[in-house]
Amino acid sequence: MTTAESHKNSGIGKDVGVYVCLLVLAAIQFVIAYQDISASQMLVRMLTVAIIEAGLALLFFMHLSENRGLRWFVLIFAVAAILGMQYGWTDSFRLLDGVRWAK
Amino acid sequence: MSQADLSIHGQVSRTSATEIMTAPTFSVAAKKMAMWLFIIADTATFAGCLVAYGFIRNATPDWPRPFHSITNVAVMTLVLLTSSLTMLIGVRSAQAGDKAKAFRWTMITALCGIMFAVLHIKEWMGMIGEGATLFHNPWGTPLFSSLFFSITGLHLLHVTGGVVALFAVGLRYQGGRYNADDLEITGLYWHFVDLVWMFVVPLVYLLNLAH
Numbered sequence: 001m002t003t004a005e006s007h008k009n010s011g012i013g014k015d016v017g018v019y020v021c022l023l024v025l026a027a028i029q030f031v032i033a034y035q036d037i038s039a040s041q042m043l044v045r046m047l048t049v050a051i052i053e054a055g056l057a058l059l060f061f062m063h064l065s066e067n068r069g070l071r072w073f074v075l076i077f078a079v080a081a082i083l084g085m086q087y088g089w090t091d092s093f094r095l096l097d098g099v100r101w102a103k
Numbered sequence: 104m105s106q107a108d109l110s111i112h113g114q115v116s117r118t119s120a121t122e123i124m125t126a127p128t129f130s131v132a133a134k135k136m137a138m139w140l141f142i143i144a145d146t147a148t149f150a151g152c153l154v155a156y157g158f159i160r161n162a163t164p165d166w167p168r169p170f171h172s173i174t175n176v177a178v179m180t181l182v183l184l185t186s187s188l189t190m191l192i193g194v195r196s197a198q199a200g201d202k203a204k205a206f207r208w209t210m211i212t213a214l215c216g217i218m219f220a221v222l223h224i225k226e227w228m229g230m231i232g233e234g235a236t237l238f239h240n241p242w243g244t245p246l247f248s249s250l251f252f253s254i255t256g257l258h259l260l261h262v263t264g265g266v267v268a269l270f271a272v273g274l275r276y277q278g279g280r281y282n283a284d285d286l287e288i289t290g291l292y293w294h295f296v297d298l299v300w301m302f303v304v305p306l307v308y309l310l311n312l313a314h
Contacts, residue, residue, distance in 0.1 A: 011195055019188040026180050026301070030173060033309035046305035053301045061187055061294045069129035074139060081147040085154040092162040 018060040025053045138288045142295045145261075149299050152257060153306055156250045160310075167242035168313045169235075176308045179222045180300065183262075186215030187297045190290045197276065197283035205286060209273035212293065216266040223259050227252070251307060258303055261296045268292065 032045045059065040064074060131139070160166050170176075193208030230251075234241035240248040272289045275281040 012192060015188060015191045015195075019184065022184050022187075023181070026184065026304075029305050029309060030177060033173065033305075033312050034314075036314075039310060042310060043306075046309060047302075050301045050305055054298050057187070057294055057298045057301070061191060061297075062291055067129060067131065070131055070139065073129060074143060077143045078146050081143070082150045085147075085150055088154070088158050089161070092158040 014060065018056055021056060022053055025049050025056075132284060135284070135288050135291070138291050142291065145295065145299075149257070149302070152254050153302060156254060156306060159246050159250060163244050163246060165243050166311075167240065167244070167247050168311045169230075169233075169242045169247075170308060170312045173308065173312060175222060175226050175229075176304060179219055179226075180304055182215050182219045182222065183297050183300050186212045186219070187294050189215060190293045194283070194287045194290045197286045202277070205283070206273055206277045209269055209276070209286060209289075213266050213269035213273065216262055216269065216293075220259060220262055220266070223255065223262075227255075247311075254303060254307055258296070258299055261299070265289075265293050265296050 029046050029049050032042060032049070035042065035045075037045075058074070059071075064071045129136070189208050190212045193205050193212060196208060197205035230248075235248045235251075237249055237252050239245055268289050272281055272285055276283075276286050
């Protein structure tokens with residue numbers, strides 16, 4: 001077996017390992033869906049699992065683990081974009097509950 | 104530094120400047136960087152849609168939970184995750200110079216994408232059969248159907264685009280017009296589509312499961 005073939009096989013072995021991890025994490029999300037907990041607890045648990053899944057996919061399937069500079073670039077932009085969209089949550093609670101201090 | 108030094112080092116300085124000008128950002132080729140920028144922009148699009156969905160869901164007291172079975176969505180998830188693995192095998196084969204194997208696995212990935220789309224449409228037809236449309240929801244607020252069809256439709260559009268890209272790039276790779284890098288860049292897009300699904304499933308399907 002040549003060095004290139006050996007490297008390729010070990011790479012595929014790692015990919016299969018990550019794939020199995022993703023399947024297990026996806027299964028955990030489905031199990032959480034059947035738990036008798038509140039919607040907010042369920043949301044937190046499912047999103048935590050989804051973020052771990054996304055991290056694995058980014059690092060290993062999309063090879064961000066091999067490029068430190070690009071990793072930070074993607075992380076900073078993605079997190080900034082996602083955090084920027086969180087400003088409206090308090091307003092959604094206001095729509096649901098009314099403005100408590102105005103009652 | 105004297106004029107003599109400048110003339111002596113002039114050649115070196117010009118070479119360094121050329122290297123700096125042509126060195127790709129983060130040591131990533133320009134076309135791959137372009138795909139990453141597209142992925143970041145698309146992340147903002149999907150994040151915007153999912154946050155809007157969360158906002159409306161949170162602000163609507165009688166939000167329906169119409170899903171009784173998760174079998175179909177579980178199979179869809181399995182198919183999409185598997186397609187990411189087949190894409191990886193295709194890309195690794197291309198990088199190792201095994202053209203036939205790379206083409207074969209790319210086509211398998213595209214077929215997985217088609218299977219996902221068929222299952223998705225089956226899911227939609229089931230819901231439409233129960234009376235749900237973009238503007239009508241038999242289980243309560245019409246916002247549920249609007250958001251469900253919009254978000255899953257946007258994702259399905261990405262999958263469809265990905266399948267077309269996989270066929271186009273795969274065939275051109277087979278024909279010798281594209282190389283392993285092009286296949287890898289298409290793979291990046293495909294993994295992104297998979298990554299988005301990891302968030303769509305819990306938010307749009309699993310949180311709306313009937314208990």
